[in-house]
Amino acid sequence: xxxxxxxxxxxxxxxxxxxxxxxxxxxxxxxxxxxxxxxxxxxxxxxxxxxxxxxxxxxxxxxxxxxxxxxxxxxxxxxxxxxxxxxxxxxxxxxxxxxxxxxxxxxxxxxxxxxxxxxxxxxxxxxxxxxxxxxxxxxxxxxxxxxxxxxxxxxxxxxxxxxxxxxxxxxxxxxxxxxxxxxxxxxxxxxxxxxxxxxxxxxxxxxxxxxxxxxxxxxxxxxxxxxxxxxxxxxxxxxxxxxxxxxxxxxxxxxxxxxxxxxxxxxxxxxxxxxxxxxxx
Numbered sequence: 001x002x003x004x005x006x007x008x009x010x011x012x013x014x015x016x017x018x019x020x021x022x023x024x025x026x027x028x029x030x031x032x033x034x035x036x037x038x039x040x041x042x043x044x045x046x047x048x049x050x051x052x053x054x055x056x057x058x059x060x061x062x063x064x065x066x067x068x069x070x071x072x073x074x075x076x077x078x079x080x081x082x083x084x085x086x087x088x089x090x091x092x093x094x095x096x097x098x099x100x101x102x103x104x105x106x107x108x109x110x111x112x113x114x115x116x117x118x119x120x121x122x123x124x125x126x127x128x129x130x131x132x133x134x135x136x137x138x139x140x141x142x143x144x145x146x147x148x149x150x151x152x153x154x155x156x157x158x159x160x161x162x163x164x165x166x167x168x169x170x171x172x173x174x175x176x177x178x179x180x181x182x183x184x185x186x187x188x189x190x191x192x193x194x195x196x197x198x199x200x201x202x203x204x205x206x207x208x209x210x211x212x213x214x215x216x217x218x219x220x221x222x223x224x225x226x227x228x229x230x231x232x233x234x235x236x237x238x239x240x241x242x243x244x245x246x247x248x249x250x251x252x253x254x255x256x257x258x259x260x261x262x263x264x265x266x267x268x269x270x271x272x273x274x275x276x277x278x279x280x281x
Contacts, residue, residue: 003048010060012088013081015069019060019089023051028122029095030279031086032059035104035129037173037201039066039191041184042103046264049272055099055279060089062106064200066191077200077207079132083113087120099279100223101125103264105204108132115215118222123279125226127271128233128261130240131247138240145237155205162198178262221248226278230259230266 005022020040030050032043040059050057061068063085064077071077086109090098100121102110107129114121130138138145155161165172170192174185192198225248229241238255245251254274259266 003051005044005047010089010092012092013084015063015071015085017060017063017068017085017089018066019058020047021056021058022047023056024054025056027051027054027056028279029090029093029098030055030057030275031089031098031100032057033062033086033100033102033106033109034059034065035102035106035108036204037176037188037192038104039188041187043264045268046101046272046275050275050279053276053280055276058089058093058098060085061191062109064203065197066194070194070196070200074203074206074210077203078211078213079108079112079208080116080213082109082204083116086113087117090120096120097122099123099125101127101275102129103127104129104261111221114221114223114225116217118217121223123226123281124221124223125228125275125278126244127228127263128230128236130236131221131244134240134243134247138237142237145240148235148237152205152209155202156209161202165198166192178260178265180265221251224250224278224281225252226274227251227253228263228271228274229253229255230261230263231255231257232259233261235261 003022005020007018007020009016009018034042039061043059047057047059064070097120100110107126110124110126111131114124170189173192227241227245231238241253245253256263256267264271
């Protein structure tokens, strides 16, 4: 039976986010958070698999992305605001506790959400993104990682990154994605071309450099955590994977040797099985 994905807009944390929802209404909730420069449909394979396994799957276009709201100003994209968006989605849908998975920037939001709202997150899954403290330490000490992260520094400039990334019908953007059918690239271009989307997306990077919200609940990550890492990631050093697991009270690392940063695309079936197993346990 084909999985039906429905959409609705949810008011949360002072903004409106569009969410994709699939799976039985009585299923345990799983929230999936995309990274840069994706949208809800970057998770489509996982949405279908998790819904078929009986989970209620919620995948938002996060703030600044696609057709969700794009508040003005860099400060609107602080990590604590991004995490509060997710708690607001869960509240609006009536979920006291939920499983949470994130990739790339979505994983950064997932780390923060699990840190600050441990009582809300039943299980956590992280795809190719280090714990925030691990990333900061790596940037300070490792010249190789700073070279890999050159684009983060470039994105701090006003206006110019937006202009360059739009050139050639977003050629620089599509060249960074994994190999996808042409129709999928068209979906991405349509999302990036939404009014204000490019600035909203880049403001996540700007806020990370310019704002430093305080962790109010320091300590190790409490929810059981699965870190999945595509070892061919050219943006993030693999050594950060185990260091991030060590930030968890109950953490486990699974490495997928052939996969890149885009692990949920490169190894979709393996990814689906790992998430289902982790969230069922």
